[in-house]
Amino acid sequence: xxxxxxxxxxxxxxxxxxxxxxxxxxxxxxxxxxxxxxxxxxxxxxxxxxxxxxxxxxxxxxxxxxxxxxxxxxxxxxxxxxxxxxxxxxxxxxxxxxxxxxxxxxxxxxxxxxxxxxxxxxxxxxxxxxxxxxxxxxxxxxxxxxxxxxxxxxxxxxxxxxxxxxxxxxxxxxxxxxxxxxxxxxxxxxxxxxxxxxxxxxxxxxxxxxxxxxxxxxxxxxxxxxxxxxxxxxxxxxxxxxxxxxxxxxxxxxxxxxxxxxxxxxxxxxxxxxxxxxxxxxxxxxxxxxxxxxxxxxxxxxxxxxxxxxxxxxxxxxxxxxxxxxxxxxxxxxxxxxxxxxxxxxxxxxxxxxxxxxxxxxxxxxxxxxxxxxxxxxxxxxxxxxxxxxxxxxxxxxxxxxxxxxxxxxxxxxxxxxxxxxxxxxxxxxxxxxxxxxxxxxxxxxxxxxxxxxxxxxxxxxxxxxxxxxxxxxxxxxxxxxxxxxxxxxxxxxxxxxxxxxxxxxxxxxxxxxxxxxxxxxxxxxxxxxxxxxxxxxxxxxxxxxxxxxxxxxxxx
Numbered sequence: 001x002x003x004x005x006x007x008x009x010x011x012x013x014x015x016x017x018x019x020x021x022x023x024x025x026x027x028x029x030x031x032x033x034x035x036x037x038x039x040x041x042x043x044x045x046x047x048x049x050x051x052x053x054x055x056x057x058x059x060x061x062x063x064x065x066x067x068x069x070x071x072x073x074x075x076x077x078x079x080x081x082x083x084x085x086x087x088x089x090x091x092x093x094x095x096x097x098x099x100x101x102x103x104x105x106x107x108x109x110x111x112x113x114x115x116x117x118x119x120x121x122x123x124x125x126x127x128x129x130x131x132x133x134x135x136x137x138x139x140x141x142x143x144x145x146x147x148x149x150x151x152x153x154x155x156x157x158x159x160x161x162x163x164x165x166x167x168x169x170x171x172x173x174x175x176x177x178x179x180x181x182x183x184x185x186x187x188x189x190x191x192x193x194x195x196x197x198x199x200x201x202x203x204x205x206x207x208x209x210x211x212x213x214x215x216x217x218x219x220x221x222x223x224x225x226x227x228x229x230x231x232x233x234x235x236x237x238x239x240x241x242x243x244x245x246x247x248x249x250x251x252x253x254x255x256x257x258x259x260x261x262x263x264x265x266x267x268x269x270x271x272x273x274x275x276x277x278x279x280x281x282x283x284x285x286x287x288x289x290x291x292x293x294x295x296x297x298x299x300x301x302x303x304x305x306x307x308x309x310x311x312x313x314x315x316x317x318x319x320x321x322x323x324x325x326x327x328x329x330x331x332x333x334x335x336x337x338x339x340x341x342x343x344x345x346x347x348x349x350x351x352x353x354x355x356x357x358x359x360x361x362x363x364x365x366x367x368x369x370x371x372x373x374x375x376x377x378x379x380x381x382x383x384x385x386x387x388x389x390x391x392x393x394x395x396x397x398x399x400x401x402x403x404x405x406x407x408x409x410x411x412x413x414x415x416x417x418x419x420x421x422x423x424x425x426x427x428x429x430x431x432x433x434x435x436x437x438x439x440x441x442x443x444x445x446x447x448x449x450x451x452x453x454x455x456x457x458x459x460x461x462x463x464x465x466x467x468x469x470x471x472x473x474x475x476x477x478x479x480x481x482x483x484x485x486x487x488x489x490x491x492x493x494x495x496x497x498x499x500x501x502x503x504x505x506x507x508x509x510x511x512x513x514x515x516x517x518x519x520x521x522x523x524x525x526x527x528x529x530x531x532x533x534x535x536x537x538x539x540x541x542x543x544x545x546x547x548x549x550x551x552x553x554x555x556x557x
Contacts, residue, residue, distance in 0.1 A: 019082025021046040021175055021206035022067070027076035029062055034417075035230055036062040040076070042225045042235050044175075044208065047201050051209045051217040051238075054227035055251045055421065055451050060210055063227070064177055067208075068100045069093035080175070099168025103180040103447065105160050109153040116152055117167050124171070138169050142199045156514075157306055158189035162196065169205075176200065177208045180447060182216055186305060186510035187477065194220050212450065214243040226250055251451040264297035265485050269331070270469035271317075271438045276326035278312055280493075285324065286312050288493040294438070294469035299460065301484030301501070302473045303509050309493040310473045311353065314442050317471070318350055319343045330438065344373055349436030351427055353443040353473070355420070359427045362416030366408060367397040369415045370430050377434060400429035405455060421452025428459050439463055442473045457483065477506040491515055 020043045027040035037059045044050040054060050065071045067078065069087035078085055080096045087093050093100075107116050118124075118131045125131040132148045139146040144162045152160065161181060168176060182190045197207055197220060211217050217224060218238045226233040226249045233249055241249075271294040278287035287309050294300045304310050315321040317328055319340040328336045335343055344350070350373065352358035360369050371380045371393050379392035397411045404425045408418055415423060424444065431439065441460065445453045460483055463470055474480050480487055480501070487499040489512040497512050 023079035048222040051221035051224040059230040097174040099173030100177040114148040268296040272329040279324040296467040299470040301480040301487040304490035347437035349431035349439040351441040360415040370397040404429035421448035
């Protein structure tokens with residue numbers, strides 16, 4: 001398919017004769033052994049939301065880094081409001097009126113909103129009343145509802161995202177790049193974000209919206225540019241395509257569905273968590289009486305606004321934190337005080353929520369990453385010995401690459417050179433290769449495209465059929481509903497409700513996750529932060545240093 005010109009939109013959305021907000025022509029970027037972008041070309045009209053979609057590795061991230069001045073193109077031109085610009089750094093992009101809100105928020109929890117906003121931009125309006133007045137003015141103008149004196153640690157995910165948007169507006173941005181802005185939002189917060197984007201458009205601002213959620217793209221975008229294998233495929237009008245057609249443009253296949261087949265749940269208990277409590281310093285416990293059971297062939301989904309204890313449940317089960325009280329059982333064995341390595345060797349697979357921090361060594365080749373977390377197990381170690389068996393580890397990595405469709409030129413390239421979806425498939429292949437009894441899957445499809453998402457769902461369904469007990473933690477409510485046999489909602493460290501995936505809706509879960517209608521709603525408002533405090537941490541046998549920060553987790557899991 002050849003690239004086609006942008007779809008013509010009603011003239012009312014852009015003044016007659018006004019230059020487009022962004023014009024990219026012939027953008028090409030090469031890295032050793034790969035062409036990330038090739039002859040990218042599209043136009044973004046002023047005062048619109050323009051979505052960029054494509055599978056992982058299609059070149060979206062590289063393109064946005066070029067537009068934000070993080071990287072320079074090898075060829076091509078960038079025009080902002082009709083003027084050719086050369087962006088050597090993010091400072092140049094900001095001076096050109098371009099701001100970027102990253103998927104992972106860059107806010108300091110221990111500072112107020114005002115302090116976060118002015119940090120690095122003190123010369124604009126100072127750090128006192130003038131800055132406060134400007135923040136209030138911007139918040140009111142765009143209906144962001146931001147309190148400059150609020151402590152960021154007390155705010156939920158949706159509020160934090162509004163602060164990030166306000167930060168770039170404070171610096172004078174007229175063109176906003178939003179990278180996966182809905183990844184951690186519940187449905188109600190997504191609706192609020194879309195309302196705010198409408199306000200931005202009404203004020204003449206332009207938004208570049210990067211997302212894998214095609215239904216949301218179709219809902220919010222005025223135009224959609226599809227990128228495949230580093231080049232623009234088409235720019236389409238969202239009114240002229242549906243999600244299935246858009247997915248086909250992206251990856252050449254239909255939009256996948258996370259639906260499961262008939263129940264495979266047995267009566268054999270494989271994982272039991274019994275009245276788990278994790279202390280949280282002077283305040284309420286981070287985990288407060290958590291109990292659940294997962295049987296062979298069962299997927300238990302945990303839904304919750306990020307920061308309500310999901311990560312801590314995983315850390316306790318995997319042996320990264322020691323509970324204040326309560327027990328964790330693997331089958332009939334109490335593993336509450338086991339080390340990470342013992343838990344891994346006993347048959348617990350782990351897909352971490354942050355693959356870069358806890359799942360991979362980005363600078364190491366794929367075959368070395370295949371060994372991580374399983375250094376004492378075959379085929380990574382010589383039979384009866386203590387030395388790494390590099391030959392067998394490499395051979396097994398080749399098998400994983402083939403069976404799990406990890407798209408890579410070689411097992412000797414670094415993990416950091418792979419797209420996010422291929423990194424995730426490598427991790428899943430590594431974990432499933434050791435035939436676990438229990439699989440802990442934390443946000444397994446976060447930040448991956450529809451093709452990789454479909455593959456990962458297939459692997460989880462296969463694990464379920466093979467009799468694994470799966471704990472699935474996800475911010476994607478459709479994923480939870482489609483894959484789970486039972487869904488539990490977590491709110492401020494407590495399991496507050498159980499739902500049947502056959503009857504519950506995403507809106508029902510979203511309301512339960514935020515405490516809407518809960519009798520203790522004010523007390524149970526979503527919290528954020530990592531919940532450090534009195535909780536103690538343990539180290540594995542391969543790491544002897546102390547870990548005082550709960551997020552300095554197991555050695556790459």
